[in-house]
Amino acid sequence: MSRTLDLSRSVLLAVAALLAVMIVLPVGWLVVYSLSDKEGAATLGNFATLFTDPTFVDPLITTLIIAVSVSLLCCLVAAPLGWLVARTDMPLARSVRTLVMASLVTPPFVGAIAWEMLAAPNSGLLNQLWRAISGMPADEALLDIYSLEGLIFVIACYTFPYVFILVANALDRMPGELEDASSMLGAKTWDTARRITVPLALPTLLAGALVAFLQALNLFGSPAILAIPAGFHTLTTRIWSLFQFPPKPELAAAASLPLLILTILLLRGQALALGRRGYAVLGGKYGEPRLIRLGALKWPAAGLALLVLAMPLFLPYAALFNSAFSRVASRIVSFETATLHNFRFTFFELSSTMPALKNTFLLAASSATLGALLALLIAYIVARKAVTGHRVLGFLATAPLAIPGIVLGVGLFLAYTRPPLTLYGTLWILLIAFVTIELPAAYQQLSSAFHAVHPELEEAGRMLGATRLRTLADITAPLLRSAVIATWCFIFVAVIRELSAAVILFTSDTKVLSVLIFDLKESGDVGAIAVLSLAMVAITTLVVAAANRFSGTRLQARPVS
């Protein structure tokens, strides 16, 4: 039909090969290394060490305790909050929803640093405040962030929004008729909630619990800030510590595999849980969900929601602002004591600031462009079933979801510190890491957008003699504009806050903002950290706002580390 050469088959092959290299290469080297000793001979010794040496077993157990606790805590907070926002007449519901989303802009390691300012047992601002109010003696503390509980709390602060969004969205979609029927049959409001709403929402909650579990399991940022002062390792910080001198990549690879396998299993579990959601939305058109009247409890409920929001949002940002303008982070700043010293130091003295900002922007923009294009291409091929074998692409594009950031970092380090592609030390290796990490979410976003564009339009283009690529460029792409912009911004933002892969892959020339903050934490330069964190969040917020403005779509949130 078309006289010009149709490139679709070669494009498919090229994309499939690219994805395979992106995923198979790092994971392959991980497996090879985990089965080798220092000299490269085959061995199972690394796994023996992993499951017998207490310096590995303890972090493994600690990590599981953290993941389970975070998961439970998130559900406990997110489920009622999601219900209040979606199904009741609680005042400020819209604002609460927006603010929970906004709290996701905070990178987890920045959140952990901010909570250190708030709840360090002696110098923490909240502890000082409590001492002033209650007269508690100076060496006692209300809160101790340097503890397992402290770490669980901080991780939960920046994980519950994911569960909240899942729950709130599911409750939005839930048909109101079922609840109406229940109340028409004489059930009381609370009975309806218990018998209808909760069971219908349960699969979503289970999926949310798994998301939270996964997030806590694979998170590097918050533990890296709090675990060492608290006196323990998690699996991710232990993997990182194996990259300190003398580096033990074999053990790091072996320690990465349990994370990888557990993540794959849990993702299967999550797919099963979400797959069952179907029965809640079967058949016909539904009315708007009915809002439950809270009556006198209206305002207390709103107060409770704001209190919850104080944990990831109001309190940490207050602490960051305080530290940014203070010479000593533990002092509450007044107009007389406020100083610009930290700003001056960060922007005019610290020689890493400008290179790190430049690298971060360059990487964020290029990862976003490349990632969005790649995701667009794959989503198109899969959605239009353009060539046989398109399913493989969809699978490959979502596969990186199963690779935790730090594990990918280790894998890429092993893969690209050797010929033929010695990319370590260049920005390329970071670009590959970021595109790989963000591809699944970008692909999912764009593939759902494709379902909204009817194939007839493309078919028309093809019939008029345009090649697939040309149709894609001239017809489909303009229709998908807003989704593509949203995806671009989403990747941009996610890259700016990425730490776990970057911390393994950076060199002095390729330092990014998140790694710079992490390095400053090592020497305890809190003032500069506060300034950089605020700058980072300001940039991110601007990009998100611009995205919302230009695309009109709401950005979907996804866990990152």
Place this chain on the structure above:
Amino acid sequence: MRRRTLLASTALLPFGARVLSAAPPPEAITPALIEAAKKEGKVSYYTAMDLSVAEPVARAFEARYPGIKVAVERTGSERLFNRIAQEAASKIHKVDVVNSADAAHFLPWKRQGWLAPFLTVEMAENVPAGLRDPDGMYVTQRTHLSAIAYNTSLVKPEDAPRGFADLLDPKYAGKMVKGHPGYSGTIMTATQQLSQVLGWGWFEKLAKQKVLQVQSATEPPKKVEAGERAIAVDGSDYLFWMARERGAPIQVVHAVEGTPLITNPMAVFKAAPNPNAARLLAGWIMSAEGQQFIVDLSGQYPANRLIKAKAGRPALASIKTLPEDPAAVEKQADEIKARYAKIFKV
């Protein structure tokens, strides 16, 4: 057998004999060197010195030699050592000048032939030979101590510890902060010294005191100033003093058992991407001008004998210090890290 191959390979090197001989001839900072350095326009300085000193030093050098930008790469010495090894393994040559608080690092670097001999006329004249490598591969840039210190608004002078043994007193439980030898060269050196003087049993008892563990030796001073912990078991002493001089309630303690002495050697890397700027920077830091700048700002003990220690600080000679043993640190480093991690759980 082995010896013969070694001899043979030395004979094959055209300058083999010179490598084995003593220091290189002192070189002057010539206009040609300055010109060449300006042409390079930049220099990377890997250091473990606190940013509040390292960055101003870099800015002062930039002011002295306009057109040459100094990129300060600061992290703990042990992480620097790791980073340099990792970069070298991937044939990435970024480091021009390096300065570590763990003197042991310079032994393998020198052995592997990674360092370039470097000696200025001023160094030959004014830096005591004892502070220089006989082959001119590295030189002590400055000296500091890893001192005990306490926050005077949290601990009364009569209740303050007088030495390391005192820190095991139950009354200090939960009140101490300490750096980590896996990240900090200052703490690595100090841990080796203290394990010799006090034995590992002391560390095991200390670990039961609920010590707040931080990474760099530059952090305990900040934690004590903030009042997060009352007492620092260790930490770069110049930061305690600098905080005190800006009005923080901090008192430095020189332990009765002796205070760990930390020399901070500096070297120019052979594969330096900016060899001329590297020599100019290292030469300037060792000059009277550079040394005076570091002393004025931080009060660390200078290596150049033309420069006097900062007024108001105790003379180094008046303090009972524990000597460094870089060769022993090099041999024991891995074991120290493993043992420490086992005792303190991180």
